[in-house]
Amino acid sequence: RGDYLARAGNCAACHTAPGGALFAGGFGMQTPLGAIYSTNITPDPASGIGRYDFGDFERAVSRGLRPDG
Numbered sequence: 001r002g003d004y005l006a007r008a009g010n011c012a013a014c015h016t017a018p019g020g021a022l023f024a025g026g027f028g029m030q031t032p033l034g035a036i037y038s039t040n041i042t043p044d045p046a047s048g049i050g051r052y053d054f055g056d057f058e059r060a061v062s063r064g065l066r067p068d069g
Contacts, residue, residue, distance in 0.1 A: 001050065001051070002042075002044070002045060002048055002050030002051065002052060003043040003050070005043070005049060006023070006041070009057070009061065011023065011041060014027055014029070014038045015027065015038045015040070017038075023040065023042050023043075024040050025037065025039045025040035026038065026040075051067075052067065
């Protein structure tokens with residue numbers, strides 16, 4: 001499920017730096033406030049989003065909330 005959500009959300013686009021490992025983070029996005037660097041994420045069920053359901057994923061992406069709050 002996490003792999004599906006990561007692909008559907010195109011998470012690699014922002015969570016993979018050019019030439020970097022997939023989902024390892026470090027992608028710099030320039031904003032008026034300065035650079036913001038993406039975090040490391042993984043579809044792994046133990047340490048990433050592998051057990052997220054759609055609601056968990058939506059809250060994480062839109063509100064920055066993990067399933068445990």
